Amino acid sequence: MYRCVNCNNIIEKMDPNYVRCPYCASRIVFKSRPPVAREVSTD
Numbered sequence: 001m002y003r004c005v006n007c008n009n010i011i012e013k014m015d016p017n018y019v020r021c022p023y024c025a026s027r028i029v030f031k032s033r034p035p036v037a038r039e040v041s042t043d
């Protein structure tokens, strides 16, 4: 999952050999992960 820094669109899938935003053709994207909620129980 990537996010374009230019148009701020979410890019679900991207070819790692061809990193480019399909919306604005920007080559600057952030690799982002969906936030994972993790519950920690202290016993």
Ligand SMILES: [Zn+2]
Pocket: 004, 005, 006, 007, 008, 009, 021, 022, 023, 024, 025, 026
């Ligand atoms: Zn873009």
